[in-house]
Amino acid sequence: MFRMNSISSMKEQQIYEFFNSIAPRYDITNSLMSWGIHHHWRKQLIHSLSLPKNCKIMDLCCGTGAVTLDLAQLAGPGSLVVGVDFSEVMLSIARQRLSGHPFQKQIQWIVANALELPFSDQSFDCITIAYGLRNVTDILRALREMRRVLKVGGQIAILEMAVPVHPVVKRLHERYLSGWVPFLGHLITNYRKPYQYLHESIRAFPQPEQICKLLEDIGFANIQCQRLTWGIVALYTGQRKTP
Numbered sequence: 001m002f003r004m005n006s007i008s009s010m011k012e013q014q015i016y017e018f019f020n021s022i023a024p025r026y027d028i029t030n031s032l033m034s035w036g037i038h039h040h041w042r043k044q045l046i047h048s049l050s051l052p053k054n055c056k057i058m059d060l061c062c063g064t065g066a067v068t069l070d071l072a073q074l075a076g077p078g079s080l081v082v083g084v085d086f087s088e089v090m091l092s093i094a095r096q097r098l099s100g101h102p103f104q105k106q107i108q109w110i111v112a113n114a115l116e117l118p119f120s121d122q123s124f125d126c127i128t129i130a131y132g133l134r135n136v137t138d139i140l141r142a143l144r145e146m147r148r149v150l151k152v153g154g155q156i157a158i159l160e161m162a163v164p165v166h167p168v169v170k171r172l173h174e175r176y177l178s179g180w181v182p183f184l185g186h187l188i189t190n191y192r193k194p195y196q197y198l199h200e201s202i203r204a205f206p207q208p209e210q211i212c213k214l215l216e217d218i219g220f221a222n223i224q225c226q227r228l229t230w231g232i233v234a235l236y237t238g239q240r241k242t243p
């Protein structure tokens, strides 16, 4: 079995294998499970950004590259978008999806671990991460890495699943994640565990207030959190403070 060098724990290895296994059906499963609302969430993420001309952006945990492509469109010619993910299978789907696309020239794909980014300090104007932070084994270390490679004043935008606050919505959401999601995931991909893990990872992920506090503590300013669709998703934005 292939083992990526920078994977340092059993849990990380398991997550890596989950994503490699579900990658070929990731997009269709995502659309069905979110009832297509993930397109709206992605647009919200893109609209939250205001990019300088000829900028350099990283889409961390880019998966099959949907956000990466939107970023390339937003940033325009002269800009570079680097899609980073540790799953080679996800990245190969991203590459196929964009082959022959007019924005392809503006995108680079890099296999790397979010906990050990292979980039020098202050090399990006903007970093996005959609549904990736919940999957890294050390959230604080990943955020610190993002801050390190972001220029002073550079923007960060994090899109992540959350637990809704309203008790009725919370209960329905819980049922949906524990019942329907693993059932549908198994039906489409033939794998159940990654979809059971999805539920566990959402429950274990820090609450929006805690994420905002972490961002502040490690050196981000102008932090905002917007809850989307009854709070089942949260969009966090901020800027790197002076060193």
Ligand SMILES: C[S@@+](CC[C@H](N)C(=O)[O-])C[C@H]1O[C@@H](n2cnc3c(N)ncnc32)[C@H](O)[C@@H]1O
Pocket: 015, 016, 019, 020, 060, 061, 062, 063, 064, 065, 066, 067, 084, 085, 086, 087, 090, 112, 113, 114, 115, 129, 130, 131, 132, 135, 136, 137
């Ligand atoms: C739920 S998918 C999100 C993909 C994409 N951003 C989207 O919006 O659909 C999470 C991605 O994070 C990647 N990932 C998880 N842990 C990672 C890590 N430590 N380093 C790099 N990529 C990681 C997985 O391989 C997977 O492609």
